[in-house]
Amino acid sequence: MKFFKDHANSIDITARVLIALIGGYILAxxxxxxxxxxxxxxxxxxxxTGMMVSFxxxxxxxxxxxxxxxxxxxxxxxxxxxxxxxxLITYIEMVVNS
Amino acid sequence: xxxxxxxxxxxxxxxVGFSFGWLLYFIFITGTVGYxxxxxxxxMKPEIVVENHVVNQNExxxxxxxxxxxxxxxxxxxxISLPASRTPYVQIQWLQLANEKTNTPRDWHEKFxxxxxxxxxxxxxxxxxxTLYRMHYNLHYVPKLVGYILTSLATMLMLIALIxxxxxxxxxxxxxxxxxxxxxIRSWLDIHxxxxxxxxxxxxxxxxxxxxxxxxxxxxxxxDFRYGEGRENHRNFYNEAQLDIKTQKFIDLPPETLSLQxxxxxxxxxxxxxxxxxxxxxxxxxxxxxxEIWFDKFEGIHLVSKVAYRVKNDKVExxxxxxxxxxxxxVYDVFEHLHEGLFANIYLxxxxxxxxxxxxxxxxxxxxxxxxxxxTNVKSQRMTSVISIIERINIGVLVGVPIAIACYFWANRLxxxxxINRPDWExxxxxxxxxxxxxxxxxxxxxxxxxxxxxxxxxxxxxxxLLNAVTTQHNILLSLQSSDWLMLGFDLSMLFFGACxxxxxxxxxxxxx
Numbered sequence: 001m002k003f004f005k006d007h008a009n010s011i012d013i014t015a016r017v018l019i020a021l022i023g024g025y026i027l028a029x030x031x032x033x034x035x036x037x038x039x040x041x042x043x044x045x046x047x048x049t050g051m052m053v054s055f056x057x058x059x060x061x062x063x064x065x066x067x068x069x070x071x072x073x074x075x076x077x078x079x080x081x082x083x084x085x086x087x088l089i090t091y092i093e094m095v096v097n098s
Numbered sequence: 099x100x101x102x103x104x105x106x107x108x109x110x111x112x113x114v115g116f117s118f119g120w121l122l123y124f125i126f127i128t129g130t131v132g133y134x135x136x137x138x139x140x141x142m143k144p145e146i147v148v149e150n151h152v153v154n155q156n157e158x159x160x161x162x163x164x165x166x167x168x169x170x171x172x173x174x175x176x177x178i179s180l181p182a183s184r185t186p187y188v189q190i191q192w193l194q195l196a197n198e199k200t201n202t203p204r205d206w207h208e209k210f211x212x213x214x215x216x217x218x219x220x221x222x223x224x225x226x227x228x229t230l231y232r233m234h235y236n237l238h239y240v241p242k243l244v245g246y247i248l249t250s251l252a253t254m255l256m257l258i259a260l261i262x263x264x265x266x267x268x269x270x271x272x273x274x275x276x277x278x279x280x281x282x283i284r285s286w287l288d289i290h291x292x293x294x295x296x297x298x299x300x301x302x303x304x305x306x307x308x309x310x311x312x313x314x315x316x317x318x319x320x321x322d323f324r325y326g327e328g329r330e331n332h333r334n335f336y337n338e339a340q341l342d343i344k345t346q347k348f349i350d351l352p353p354e355t356l357s358l359q360x361x362x363x364x365x366x367x368x369x370x371x372x373x374x375x376x377x378x379x380x381x382x383x384x385x386x387x388x389x390e391i392w393f394d395k396f397e398g399i400h401l402v403s404k405v406a407y408r409v410k411n412d413k414v415e416x417x418x419x420x421x422x423x424x425x426x427x428x429v430y431d432v433f434e435h436l437h438e439g440l441f442a443n444i445y446l447x448x449x450x451x452x453x454x455x456x457x458x459x460x461x462x463x464x465x466x467x468x469x470x471x472x473x474t475n476v477k478s479q480r481m482t483s484v485i486s487i488i489e490r491i492n493i494g495v496l497v498g499v500p501i502a503i504a505c506y507f508w509a510n511r512l513x514x515x516x517x518i519n520r521p522d523w524e525x526x527x528x529x530x531x532x533x534x535x536x537x538x539x540x541x542x543x544x545x546x547x548x549x550x551x552x553x554x555x556x557x558x559x560x561x562x563x564l565l566n567a568v569t570t571q572h573n574i575l576l577s578l579q580s581s582d583w584l585m586l587g588f589d590l591s592m593l594f595f596g597a598c599x600x601x602x603x604x605x606x607x608x609x610x611x
Binding site: 032036042044045046047048050052054055058059066067 | 325429
């Protein structure tokens with residue numbers, strides 16, 4: 001346990017970097033997919049919109065990860081966003097397919 | 099805003115900016131140089147014969163057509179480029195299909211026509227302006243995909259750095275008008291703010307649009323999930339997303355007169371205010387045979403308008419694109435054109451160029467700031483030496499990229515014409531020069547290496563016009579006489595940049611003294 005105490009700061013930063021890079025990317029992709037279901041001019045235009053917005057999502061996600069009090073809270077926030085989006089996408093897919 | 103939030107953003111700004119700083123600097127410089135890719139290309143191909151006088155386009159087309167018939171009678175795609183403001187010469191290009199018998203790959207070929215002798219002219223093998231500008235997103239040596247992902251990641255961090263940079267400024271306009279010279283870190287911070295805030299809309303646009311241009315690769319899982327996986331599906335997606343709205347109409351042109359000349363004549367009379375810059379013949383002697391006319395247009399964000407001619411039901415039909423099929427695609431299109439700046443005339447082009455350099459300067463001052471701040475509160479001996487190494491590499495990169503570009507130009511003139519893989523060697527020279535500058539900066543004392551490297555850069559830029567005069571038949575006076583504006587402009591620009599570097603070298607000396 002001493003190791004964790006001594007390096008608390010570097011562990012916190014490493015965790016945040018990983019959460020931001022990987023979690024931010026996953027969330028950006030999920031939100032892009034979610035946006036692509038919105039009504040659009042044709043069946044590819046929504047996807048283009050989603051992909052264009054995804055970079056803004058990524059930016060905001062990274063900023064959020066580094067502004068929370070602990071890395072754990074950052075993980076929870078991003079994780080719950082990802083879960084909620086995944087849930088919505090699954091629901092939409094079910095409705096669309098049925 | 100809570101102070102803790104601003105502090106966190108400050109930290110984020112520092113580290114996202116620092117982590118890819120050198121790559122971003124490289125991207126900014128090589129990308130900025132790309133705004134003059136045609137002009138650089140002309141300089142790197144000094145054998146091209148420039149035609150500035152108004153010549154009968156039909157006559158030029160006839161010569162070009164004859165050359166294409168000799169060079170590539172079976173090619174499915176012919177393009178003929180007629181003299182235009184950025185490319186004042188006749189160029190033919192054709193697509194060579196892959197041939198397994200002779201083991202030739204699918205490739206584009208080009209030749210330049212000497213209008214006086216009415217024949218194609220041999221041009222030295224060179225990587226040219228295009229390779230230089232492509233470096234800013236393919237990084238040349240790495241596989242394409244790796245290059246795209248690395249540059250995208252750097253660009254993503256750049257966008258985060260820009261947004262956090264805006265957030266941490268309480269008084270963005272007040273600070274913009276503040277410059278406190280000769281105050282150490284404070285001065286560096288002020289200058290960093292000026293370089294960032296003045297062209298901030300440009301920085302945001304170029305960064306965000308850069309991300310968009312590669313989104314098909316970086317966000318490909320969205321296409322996988324919503325459209326379909328695999329290469330074929332992705333290609334279909336791009337085709338569908340890029341789809342233009344097209345309008346067709348039949349015109350009174352006898353189908354049997356549909357030829358390169360006939361199409362040019364019709365376009366000249368139909369669109370009197372436009373100048374034809376490119377003519378294409380696609381899929382000759384097939385059911386899909388059609389002609390393309392491209393106009394040299396410098397109005398609005400959209401680069402050129404294209405008119406396609408084809409025979410349909412024994413009548414000639416023309417087809418014009420009037421915009422993108424989707425509104426998101428339209429937005430994407432605008433961003434793409436803004437990023438590439440192909441629509442820009444000479445004045446706007448220089449503005450693009452200066453803003454690009456300001457972007458590079460923003461990254462450079464940011465990197466210097468990072469070093470300076472850490473030097474003021476070092477905790478251990480080990481940290482001091484790490485920071486010192488970073489500071490040295492930093493000098494090597496910041497001055498090394500301009501040196502590398504100059505060496506690229508020098509290599510174009512000095513490498514033997516007959517050397518195998520000449521274009522590759524020009525690029526090798528570019529990167530060797532950069533590595534040597536970094537190595538030099540690492541070995542030399544910090545105080546000396548700034549001024550040594552800057553003086554060296556100043557000299558190699560100032561000598562480029564002389565090099566040009568000695569190794570080719572072009573020099574500043576002759577270019578002026580023969581109104582070869584591109585050659586003249588390039589030589590004069592090199593003198594200007596050389597003078598700038600000399601000025602920088604003098605300034606560095608004064609600060610240190």
